[in-house]
Amino acid sequence: MSDKRLSIEEAVATIxxxxxxxxGGWGSRRKPMALxxxxxxxxxxxxxxxxxxxxxxxxxAAAGRIRRLVYGFVSLDSIPLDPLFTQARERGDLEIExxxxxxxxxxxxxxxxxxxFLPILAGLGSDVLPANPKLRTVASPYxxxxxxxxxxxxxxxxxxxxxxxxxxxxxxxxxxxxxxxDLFAMAATRxxxxxxxxxxxxxxxxEGSFHTLLFSRIYASAVVEAPQGAHFTTCAPDxxxxxxxxxxxxxxxxxxxxxAEFQRTFLLVDEAGxxxxxxxxxxxxxxx
Amino acid sequence: MITRAEIAATACADLFRGSGAMLASSFGVIxxxxxxxxxxxxxxxxxxxxxxxxxxxxxxxxxxxxTRPEGHLPYAKLFELIATxxxxxxxxxxxxxxxxxxxxxxxxxxxxxTHQLVGARGAATNTANHATSYFVPRHSPRVFAPTVDTVTGxxxxxxxxxxxxxxxxxxxxxNLAVLDLAGRDGTMRVVSVHPGVRVREVVAATGxxxxxxxxxPVTRAPDxxxxxxxxxxxxxxxxxxxxxxEA
Numbered sequence: 001m002s003d004k005r006l007s008i009e010e011a012v013a014t015i016x017x018x019x020x021x022x023x024g025g026w027g028s029r030r031k032p033m034a035l036x037x038x039x040x041x042x043x044x045x046x047x048x049x050x051x052x053x054x055x056x057x058x059x060x061a062a063a064g065r066i067r068r069l070v071y072g073f074v075s076l077d078s079i080p081l082d083p084l085f086t087q088a089r090e091r092g093d094l095e096i097e098x099x100x101x102x103x104x105x106x107x108x109x110x111x112x113x114x115x116x117f118l119p120i121l122a123g124l125g126s127d128v129l130p131a132n133p134k135l136r137t138v139a140s141p142y143x144x145x146x147x148x149x150x151x152x153x154x155x156x157x158x159x160x161x162x163x164x165x166x167x168x169x170x171x172x173x174x175x176x177x178x179x180x181x182d183l184f185a186m187a188a189t190r191x192x193x194x195x196x197x198x199x200x201x202x203x204x205x206x207e208g209s210f211h212t213l214l215f216s217r218i219y220a221s222a223v224v225e226a227p228q229g230a231h232f233t234t235c236a237p238d239x240x241x242x243x244x245x246x247x248x249x250x251x252x253x254x255x256x257x258x259x260a261e262f263q264r265t266f267l268l269v270d271e272a273g274x275x276x277x278x279x280x281x282x283x284x285x286x287x288x
Numbered sequence: 289m290i291t292r293a294e295i296a297a298t299a300c301a302d303l304f305r306g307s308g309a310m311l312a313s314s315f316g317v318i319x320x321x322x323x324x325x326x327x328x329x330x331x332x333x334x335x336x337x338x339x340x341x342x343x344x345x346x347x348x349x350x351x352x353x354x355t356r357p358e359g360h361l362p363y364a365k366l367f368e369l370i371a372t373x374x375x376x377x378x379x380x381x382x383x384x385x386x387x388x389x390x391x392x393x394x395x396x397x398x399x400x401x402t403h404q405l406v407g408a409r410g411a412a413t414n415t416a417n418h419a420t421s422y423f424v425p426r427h428s429p430r431v432f433a434p435t436v437d438t439v440t441g442x443x444x445x446x447x448x449x450x451x452x453x454x455x456x457x458x459x460x461x462x463n464l465a466v467l468d469l470a471g472r473d474g475t476m477r478v479v480s481v482h483p484g485v486r487v488r489e490v491v492a493a494t495g496x497x498x499x500x501x502x503x504x505p506v507t508r509a510p511d512x513x514x515x516x517x518x519x520x521x522x523x524x525x526x527x528x529x530x531x532x533x534e535a
Binding site for chain 2: 053071074075080085086091092096098099100101121122123124126128131144146176177178179180183
């Protein structure tokens, strides 16, 4: 069986400008932040990003990498709004395709099933429809009911971060919620799986029952070992959200000088440099 | 003295009156006290989740963790549950119009909003599928606006127009009053005003005409056991008074 392990540089080098990129996780939860940081280090732009947004969307929007954002919300969870995203919107920088969360999930399911659309109640009567002229409704052939015909949301590439994976791309989550990472993987032509730890297939059940095996290797095209790869979002049970650092991110984002400093310290460095800077950030605040 | 926050929390609990086994979801401290108070009193079959992925059998204080799981409810299953209709959510509302259309998305023009909010979230899914209520801690004409900038949660007028057969807008609890959508043509009506509040204060704080019954009752106060549950069990550290300070 093929060994799909790649370095983070090799894996992200396969993402091209103009692609439609789905980003797994949810808000500020188990986001593939290491993969996002690697996109920021590269000259990848003009992306259509499809996500339940968190700081992934904030960072990519602030760096001008998103041409079009397909989303249901952008939130940092413990902080309701992502300042980088709100600034980008208020500057008028982002072309958006806003869906209700239920519609969004249905769009991924339609793409998985290779359907043009799936019918759904959600969205009828809301401004999600008039705001998006390509959205249509569909009449039931069995009654007078009318539904939203939620179009498929196919992805060129999906980025997800999981707790464990083997070298072939069998992906495992050990936290409370799989989110929709399996749907993102199934809706995509290619999926890059970053993981806290690459382990042998025979060790997959050492830490969780087989119900935690989220999706199989047939949906994975690359596996990247990226410890702390979801930082600063939560990746329970390996680690919780780094709330102190997230506060620092959100506060820095509100002030141009502080943001320049944040970028110099945390973003204009490689992944090892990022984690070293985060360790210094905590050491400076008197933590171990 | 019973505070305004305690009146509002009890009114939120009353929104769940008559609920059988369904998921009670809430955003904000006072709606959360309301959902838990309902489960501890008149609606014992309600399901509560931590807003993450777990359903819980215990009913702790609002700022304390649940401890006894009774089910798994990751987001994917939550959307399936919503589609079955077995849920009642109390959402916030940065803007609400007289038909109960809600805006959670952004204030101002769509392409360049003056204030970007969180986004559409699940408001359209919620309002199309199950009982929905709103909580507004500061009743003002900015929130209760003649028109909302974008409709995320669907109001009674649009629900009728689109034939949304599961649409069920139950009520709006604010720091001043309880409202519902039982006015003419599904418009907002005053159900009760909180003790000490005059009807004209509610009218002045609302940016559209309200339907006002000839006799407006006073919102009921919590009884002794409810007051004990609010003060000693569900919110001993008084977070409610921060969310809804005394006028």
